[in-house]
Amino acid sequence: MxxxxxxxxxxxxxxxxxxxxxxxxxxxxxxxxxxxxxxxxxxxxxxxxxxxxxxxxxxxxxxxxxxxxxxxxxxxxxxxxxxxxxxxxxxxxxxxxxxxxxxxxxxxxxxxxxxxxxxxxxxxxxxxxxxxxxxxxxxxxxxxxxxxxxxxxxxxxxxxxxxxxxxxxxxxxxxxxxxxxxxxxxxxxxxxxxxxxxxxxxxxxxxxxxxxxxxxxxxxxxxxxxxxxxFSGPNNRSVMLWKNKNNREEVQLDNNESVKGVFELKPSHIQKLKNYVKSKTGITKVSTFSVTVAYSLSCLVKAEQPEQEQVALVFPVDCRSRLEPVVSPTYFGNCLMGRLVLEETEKVMASEGFVTVLKGISEVLNGLESGVLNDVEKWQKKIESVFLEGKKRAYSIAGSTRFGVYGVDFGYGRPKKVDVASVDKTGAFALSESRDGDGGVEIALALKKEQMEVFSSLFYGQFESF
CATH class of the missing domain: 3.30.559.10 (Chloramphenicol acetyltransferase-like domain)
Incomplete structure (x- = not known):
């Protein structure tokens, strides 16, 4: 044979x-x-x-x-x-x-x-x-x-x-x-x-x-x-990489239970979500980032139904243009600061969970106006505690719609797909611009098959209520 x-x-x-x-x-x-x-x-x-x-x-x-x-x-x-x-x-x-x-x-x-x-x-x-x-x-x-x-x-x-x-x-x-x-x-x-x-x-x-x-x-x-x-010291100078408590590699990656899904918010969807938020909250400045992340997270929490009482969202802020003096857009290295949103799991799973998360994101983004590095020590400790303690269901974001990854052409045409594979292990979800360049947003995440079915149903089914 x-x-x-x-x-x-x-x-x-x-x-x-x-x-x-x-x-x-x-x-x-x-x-x-x-x-x-x-x-x-x-x-x-x-x-x-x-x-x-x-x-x-x-x-x-x-x-x-x-x-x-x-x-x-x-x-x-x-x-x-x-x-x-x-x-x-x-x-x-x-x-x-x-x-x-x-x-x-x-x-x-x-x-x-x-x-x-x-x-x-x-x-x-x-x-x-x-x-x-x-x-x-x-x-x-x-x-x-x-x-x-x-x-x-x-x-x-x-x-x-x-x-x-x-x-x-x-x-x-x-x-x-x-x-x-x-x-x-x-x-x-x-x-x-x-x-x-x-x-x-x-x-x-x-x-x-x-x-x-x-x-x-x-x-x-x-x-x-x-x-x-x-950490595990003293004088621990190891540069060995380790896994945080949200890392799901051993649980899911060795079988076919976990699938990677890509979902898209068209410009019309994004505008509909923005209009809904403005009518419900009175917030006049609503970004595409805010509605995309808030909507995706509310669907994800409902699909996973975490046991933890609180949901933590950590998202990166690029500081290059926010520092004094401004740092070059092509600066080699890291120039990110994490920001944290904490919400009660029960509120996120409620019918207005999308609005709840968006308010939290908007509040954090508004705080950047006073300085992106203000209280940076406190922010860092808060974020570390979320991932190390494991008492909150932590979600994070990778990628950005500003990277323009679908324009990366090695001479053989634009990519058919761009995937941030590392989010499969960390439980994060990845953002990118839509591949057709119409101003939409792609959201990618890995879930067990049954959870992916629920997420998909929520993601595309909830627009009728807005």
């Missing part, structure tokens, strides 16, 4: 180094924005592309272009080839890059799964896990970036990207992916560029590496570092 071939076959693992970069060791200290993420799980994203071409064209053309353009792009983003370490002589963790030694892992694999199903709006979580690369992790050092390219013969390919959150945030990692795509598409159009030692990037894709722009008058970097050092 013939054996069934494995669902994925690894052809080769490349070690890709930056092209013609610095010859001296580079050390970047982590800022207080970075250190908060030191041991937290990485961010994983999958970009699905149609590629109905013969396998030979993948290995003879597409793969060499991807690999060479990656070398040229890493020349600008060379810290991504380094590692996060915490030397004994350093009071805070650092990113260290050793030229000629450090590199980025690029795994090339092939899958016999159905590409159309794996890239659809509803897919088993376990099928996509095979497409996600893993970081190299130890107590002494942890890599910042891992990549995987998986071919689905005659159908498509998937680029998997895993980043260490203490190294880069979503905005920064998206700039990197866009820069890589830019370089690859340029080489496709002008093959002679692949022979050059360097490639120029447009200003909006060039990383800003100067970390002195992040001011730390309160000594938060040292304070956050001390907290990590004393």
């Amino acid at each position: 013939a054996q069934t071939p494995p669902p994925i076959k690894v052809h080769k693992v490349y070690k890709v180094s930056p092209s013609q970069t610095t010859t001296t060791t580079t050390t970047l200290p982590l800022t207080f924005f970075d250190i908060r993420w030191l041991r937290l799980p990485p961010v994983e994203r999958l970009f699905f592309y149609a590629f109905p071409n013969p396998t030979i064209s993948f290995f003879d053309s597409l793969l060499p272009n991807l690999k060479r353009s990656l070398e040229l792009t890493l020349q600008h983003f060379f810290p991504l080839a380094g590692n996060i370490t915490w030397p004994q002589h350093s009071p805070i963790p650092t990113i260290t890059y050793f030229p000629g030694h450090d590199s980025v892992s690029l795994t090339v694999s092939e899958s016999n799964d159905d590409f159309d199903h794996v890239s659809s709006d509803f897919c088993e979580v376990s099928k996509r896990r095979r497409l996600v690369p893993g970081l190299s992790v130890s107590d002494d050092k942890t890599s910042l970036l891992a990549l995987q390219v998986t071919l689905f013969p005659n159908s498509g390919f998937v680029i998997g990207i895993t980043t260490h959150h203490a190294g880069v945030d979503g905005n920064c990692s998206t700039v990197f992916v866009k820069a890589w795509a830019y370089a690859c598409s340029k080489i496709m159009k002008h093959p002679s560029l692949s022979t050059l030692p360097t490639i120029s990037l447009p200003e909006n894709l060039t990383p800003f590496l100067d970390r002195s722009v992040i001011k730390d008058a309160k000594g938060l970097a040292q304070s956050f570092s001390d907290a990590w050092m004393n």
